[in-house]
Amino acid sequence: MSRVRTAVLISGRGSNMDALIRAAQDPAYPAEIVLVVANNPDAGGLAKAAAEGIETAAIDHRPFGKDRESHERMIDARLRQSGVELVALAGYMRVLTPFLVRAWAGRMLNIHPSLLPLYPGLHTHERAIASGDAFCGCTVHYVTEGVDEGPILGQASVAITPGDTPDDLALRVLTLEHRLYPDCLAKAAEAVRGP
Ligand code: GRF
Numbered sequence: 090m091s092r093v094r095t096a097v098l099i100s101g102r103g104s105n106m107d108a109l110i111r112a113a114q115d116p117a118y119p120a121e122i123v124l125v126v127a128n129n130p131d132a133g134g135l136a137k138a139a140a141e142g143i144e145t146a147a148i149d150h151r152p153f154g155k156d157r158e159s160h161e162r163m164i165d166a167r168l169r170q171s172g173v174e175l176v177a178l179a180g181y182m183r184v185l186t187p188f189l190v191r192a193w194a195g196r197m198l199n200i201h202p203s204l205l206p207l208y209p210g211l212h213t214h215e216r217a218i219a220s221g222d223a224f225c226g227c228t229v230h231y232v233t234e235g236v237d238e239g240p241i242l243g244q245a246s247v248a249i250t251p252g253d254t255p256d257d258l259a260l261r262v263l264t265l266e267h268r269l270y271p272d273c274l275a276k277a278a279e280a281v282r283g284p
Contacts, residue, residue, distance in 0.1 A: 096126060097134075097138075097178075104266075105179035118275060126164055128148060161188050175277060177270070194233075197232040202227050203225065214259050225249050227266045229269055229270055
């Protein structure tokens, strides 16, 4: 059975990308990571992906200024050039325009470090602590036009204990992310491949 050709979009260190690459090293995993794209040419994840023999592309957003759609059109063209079928955003720190969201509707996932619908946006762990929550966690969801909205594929949670700092939570949740994302990408790839 052929595996679903998947691209990972990153902006930084790419630890979630790494978790997806590792999962896809199992030939039985339903997705294959064929391309990693970064909007930031200095993203640490680019070198990690290249070291694994995966094709990479740095498509810097800065020359496009405020024209976010033209930047996305370049990304879209690059994805199609590599025959990509599914896209995983993994620490991709740009808000997408409707162009890219619509181009990949039902075929683009994101991981977010909160138990959505709680705390879309930034500073999720600070907000969970400030609210006195007992749990925090992460969510993998399909990407739709609303930021950090879209149908949820999976969530994982962990207890918040008294005295926890945002950094403590970020570390604990990241460990969960690295397990959750490969599971959810597998589910999405199976949905693309069909029965
Ligand atoms: C993760 O916490 C992810 O949930 C968020 O950005 C962070 C990216 O980390 N969207 P990494 O680059 O995958 O290490």
